Amino acid sequence: MASISVHAVPLHRPCLTQAHARPTTRNLRKSKPNEDFPALRFGGGDATTYTRLPQRDGFVEPTHHSPNEVKLSDVPTTPENGYPLVDDSSIEDEDQVFGEMPLKIDYGEFEDFDEDPDSGGVLGFEDEEVEVEVKEKGVPAVMRCFDQTKIYVKAGDGGNGVVAFRREKYVPLGGPSGGDGGRGGVFIWRKNIHFRAGRGSHGQGRNQHGAKGEDVVVKVAPGTVIRESAVEGEEGKVLLELLHPGQRALLLPGGRGGRGNASFKTGTNKVPTIAENGEEGAEMWLELELKLVADVGIVGAPNAGKSTLLSVISAAQPTIANYPFTTLLPNLGVVSFDYDATMVVADLPGLLEGAHRGFGLGHEFLRHTERCTVLIHVIDGSGQQPEYEYDAIRLELELFNPELSEKPFVVAYNKMDLPEAYEKWSSFKKSLLARGIEPFCMSAANRQGTNEVALAAFKLLQKTTEVNDSAEGLVMEPVNLNHVADLVHKQRNTPINEFEISCDGNTRTWNVAGGGIQRFVQMTNWQYAESMRRFQHVLEACGVNKSLVKLGVKEGDRVVVGEMEMVWEGAKDKA
Numbered sequence: 001m002a003s004i005s006v007h008a009v010p011l012h013r014p015c016l017t018q019a020h021a022r023p024t025t026r027n028l029r030k031s032k033p034n035e036d037f038p039a040l041r042f043g044g045g046d047a048t049t050y051t052r053l054p055q056r057d058g059f060v061e062p063t064h065h066s067p068n069e070v071k072l073s074d075v076p077t078t079p080e081n082g083y084p085l086v087d088d089s090s091i092e093d094e095d096q097v098f099g100e101m102p103l104k105i106d107y108g109e110f111e112d113f114d115e116d117p118d119s120g121g122v123l124g125f126e127d128e129e130v131e132v133e134v135k136e137k138g139v140p141a142v143m144r145c146f147d148q149t150k151i152y153v154k155a156g157d158g159g160n161g162v163v164a165f166r167r168e169k170y171v172p173l174g175g176p177s178g179g180d181g182g183r184g185g186v187f188i189w190r191k192n193i194h195f196r197a198g199r200g201s202h203g204q205g206r207n208q209h210g211a212k213g214e215d216v217v218v219k220v221a222p223g224t225v226i227r228e229s230a231v232e233g234e235e236g237k238v239l240l241e242l243l244h245p246g247q248r249a250l251l252l253p254g255g256r257g258g259r260g261n262a263s264f265k266t267g268t269n270k271v272p273t274i275a276e277n278g279e280e281g282a283e284m285w286l287e288l289e290l291k292l293v294a295d296v297g298i299v300g301a302p303n304a305g306k307s308t309l310l311s312v313i314s315a316a317q318p319t320i321a322n323y324p325f326t327t328l329l330p331n332l333g334v335v336s337f338d339y340d341a342t343m344v345v346a347d348l349p350g351l352l353e354g355a356h357r358g359f360g361l362g363h364e365f366l367r368h369t370e371r372c373t374v375l376i377h378v379i380d381g382s383g384q385q386p387e388y389e390y391d392a393i394r395l396e397l398e399l400f401n402p403e404l405s406e407k408p409f410v411v412a413y414n415k416m417d418l419p420e421a422y423e424k425w426s427s428f429k430k431s432l433l434a435r436g437i438e439p440f441c442m443s444a445a446n447r448q449g450t451n452e453v454a455l456a457a458f459k460l461l462q463k464t465t466e467v468n469d470s471a472e473g474l475v476m477e478p479v480n481l482n483h484v485a486d487l488v489h490k491q492r493n494t495p496i497n498e499f500e501i502s503c504d505g506n507t508r509t510w511n512v513a514g515g516g517i518q519r520f521v522q523m524t525n526w527q528y529a530e531s532m533r534r535f536q537h538v539l540e541a542c543g544v545n546k547s548l549v550k551l552g553v554k555e556g557d558r559v560v561v562g563e564m565e566m567v568w569e570g571a572k573d574k575a
């Protein structure tokens with residue numbers, strides 16, 4: 001028998017698009033060293049960048065050094081605004097200093113798959129044909145990756161047992177020697193979305209058991225959620241979540257090999273002419289969804305400066321532009337602090353009111369925030385009503401999933417370099433302090449105040465992780481990742497005398513349903529005369545006949561057990 005299992009493999013980055021790794025060693029805090037605020041390092045950062053919509057007419061890219069701008073360095077530190085002064089003038093142009101590193105894209109264990117029109121995409125990369133097709137639909141090239149897919153998995157069928165007898169020169173009446181079926185070779189449809197474990201080989205004479213099949217392992221990225229396929233628009237039940245690299249779960253156990261006639265030898269039947277079919281492997285459609293596994297998620301209204309913040313605190317280079325929904329898919333960046341401390345930060349697309357109902361990019365990215373441990377709320381201080389913007393975002397998160405609003409968060413009031421933002425800062429701060437939240441202010445574009453925001457998020461992350469770790473330590477319960485296989489196994493091993501009978505009065509058809517009895521029918525090899533006798537005996541012994549009689553079966557009625565259809569005979573009726 002061959003089984004299907006899923007295995008989370010470490011990936012370069014969790015989403016399947018280009019990865020930028022651009023190690024630099026800028027120090028953003030040259031002008032104000034502080035023991036409590038270790039400088040950010042930009043080492044070994046992984047980042048994904050996606051695409052941008054075409055620039056809309058009427059939008060003008062602002063220059064950050066217009067005469068109206070107030071530089072943070074011009075703003076005195078007052079007890080009221082509490083804003084730390086950072087002179088950024090000494091920051092060197094990173095491109096000048098470090099130049100471009102060649103792109104190193106590590107696609108890990110992923111293989112090429114075709115897209116299935118019904119599947120909504122597959123986890124992997126498309127081939128040429130699909131690429132052309134999607135381009136025609138006007139989807140930007142960089143969006144052609146999937147983080148949701150539907151796959152079909154089937155465990156291998158067991159091999160059939162055989163009927164054979166020992167015939168050797170000096171052993172004229174040798175006993176039965178039919179071997180049991182076993183597991184067979186692997187077969188994976190690489191260019192498709194079907195994963196099938198190979199069937200076991202059939203048994204052979206001389207008590208040779210069939211070869212067992214190799215297991216099929218479907219490799220997925222950490223952060224993959226595996227669901228039963230949706231039925232009638234309803235989201236399927238979550239079966240598994242593979243969060244950590246190296247986790248492995250057995251999904252579908254392979255079918256048992258059928259027994260050969262040597263296994264049927266008894267004291268009263270020394271020459272059995274019966275053997276079983278191999279058990280069919282279980283099969284199902286699954287939906288895989290890759291959720292981000294970022295430590296920190298940057299959320300906020302469109303155009304608030306989320307991507308700008310990520311580009312400043314990490315080596316990621318997301319597209320930044322002065323129009324809403326520049327970011328369509330999450331960007332990832334690694335923020336490295338001294339003392340070997342790093343965190344993965346995700347810049348998420350802008351949230352709009354109604355996002356929880358799917359408005360804007362809605363569900364598409366709200367689900368990504370579910371995995372982040374800490375959130376950074378970026379507020380556009382130059383907006384009309386920053387407080388309202390803050391409340392609206394919090395409400396959206398809560399409406400989508402109350403757990404999101406319970407995550408620890410940092411509020412970062414952005415665009416302090418603009419007078420309209422600077423003017424509203426103190427009232428914003430006051431209002432949040434009144435609710436017990438201490439907001440930060442920053443000018444992401446000028447790289448001022450961003451270190452403090454990143455560090456606050458990091459400290460919250462550390463605190464939360466410690467609490468979670470100690471809570472997990474108390475429970476100490478190992479997670480059983482094989483529960484799907486266990487369930488399949490349990491269903492298949494239902495006792496043979498546990499069944500349900502239903503009757504279709506119009507066609508006079510009786511259906512006998514039960515895991516054990518159906519499995520028995522499937523494994524019965526009807527080419528042997530003894531099989532029918534054995535089956536009749538089982539129907540009698542496990543109470544099917546008795547129950548049918550009790551329920552009023554009549555001569556000529558049809559009785560269906562699995563794939564076996566029989567006609568009830570009068571003689572049995574009287575019995």
Ligand SMILES: Nc1nc2c(ncn2[C@@H]2O[C@H](COP(=O)(O)OP(=O)(O)OP(=O)(O)O)[C@@H](O)[C@H]2O)c(=O)[nH]1
Binds near residue numbers: 300308321
């Ligand atoms: N003046 C000023 N402009 C900023 C600041 N931060 C970001 N911006 C500008 O605001 C605009 C939007 O910035 P993004 O970083 O793309 O904003 P976003 O939140 O990622 O936007 P979406 O991806 O569309 O949700 C860009 O033109 C940035 O240059 C800031 O601190 N000061």
Ligand SMILES: [Mg+2]
Binds near residue numbers: 307308
């Ligand atoms: Mg953005």
